Amino acid sequence: MRGDFEAYLNDSFRDENGKLDLAALLALEDEADMDVVVVMPTPQPLPENSELAEAIRGNSRALGCALVHPTEPEPVEQVRLAAEVWEMPGIKLMPAIHNYNVDDPIVRPVVEVARDYGLIISIHSGPNNCHPNRIGTVASWVPETPVIMDHMGFPDDLDAGISVAKANKNVSLGTTILRFHRRWGTDPDTVVPTEVKTAVDELGPEQIVFGSNLPEYRPIQVINALKRLELGDDAEALIFGGNLARIYGL
Numbered sequence: 001m002r003g004d005f006e007a008y009l010n011d012s013f014r015d016e017n018g019k020l021d022l023a024a025l026l027a028l029e030d031e032a033d034m035d036v037v038v039v040m041p042t043p044q045p046l047p048e049n050s051e052l053a054e055a056i057r058g059n060s061r062a063l064g065c066a067l068v069h070p071t072e073p074e075p076v077e078q079v080r081l082a083a084e085v086w087e088m089p090g091i092k093l094m095p096a097i098h099n100y101n102v103d104d105p106i107v108r109p110v111v112e113v114a115r116d117y118g119l120i121i122s123i124h125s126g127p128n129n130c131h132p133n134r135i136g137t138v139a140s141w142v143p144e145t146p147v148i149m150d151h152m153g154f155p156d157d158l159d160a161g162i163s164v165a166k167a168n169k170n171v172s173l174g175t176t177i178l179r180f181h182r183r184w185g186t187d188p189d190t191v192v193p194t195e196v197k198t199a200v201d202e203l204g205p206e207q208i209v210f211g212s213n214l215p216e217y218r219p220i221q222v223i224n225a226l227k228r229l230e231l232g233d234d235a236e237a238l239i240f241g242g243n244l245a246r247i248y249g250l
Contacts, residue, residue, distance in 0.1 A: 002241035007214035020055035032219035053086035064088030083117035090120035136164035205235035
């Protein structure tokens with residue numbers, strides 16, 4: 001099985017009637033031979049989780065992931081809706097957009113309810129309020145719950161991301177890294193993201209999960225960049241889908 005842990009069904013996928021077009025997103029996943037994709041709504045202050053749920057309803061290839069804003073009213077209710085009403089197996093935290101510290105105590109009830117429902121937790125990583133060390137604190141609150149660290153701590157904190165994943169075995173690093181392609185060259189279709197190999201070498205491939213960040217980059221672009229690392233067939237099988245299947249119980 002092959003799968004993409006992060007794609008956004010955002011406004012770029014609206015059809016001429018203004019409706020979200022899941023088929024257009026899946027066509028880009030097909031280009032990379034992806035069987036399933038974890039789909040998230042546009043990352044904005046008031047995410048349209050219910051609209052996303054309606055757009056993907058009944059399609060077994062699309063796994064919904066609700067964007068939850070812990071500083072808005074009733075964030076725990078959003079988690080309940082994700083699990084019980086929208087039938088989504090995951091939630092996403094975006095501190096960089098929603099402007100809170102990801103390890104603030106207000107977040108703990110959100111992730112604990114996600115744990116109680118058996119939901120997967122994805123978290124945007126970066127500097128300051130979503131630094132990998134802060135994500136490590138969140139992961140320690142729910143040690144049996146899988147946590148995917150989006151962007152692997154890039155651009156400046158990969159070492160911290162690796163250290164957090166070493167200390168918290170429920171943390172996996174997501175390969176949504178092509179946005180930083182200028183670290184390795186000017187052309188995202190030719191770059192060799194060597195620091196991802198460092199993560200694989202230090203953690204093993206079992207804690208690395210493929211993600212594209214579609215539509216920012218096409219899944220095939222990220223697949224090809226990772227293939228240029230020559231990680232080997234076994235490692236690629238885990239990264240490109242085996243780990244996602246285990247995490248999401250597919």
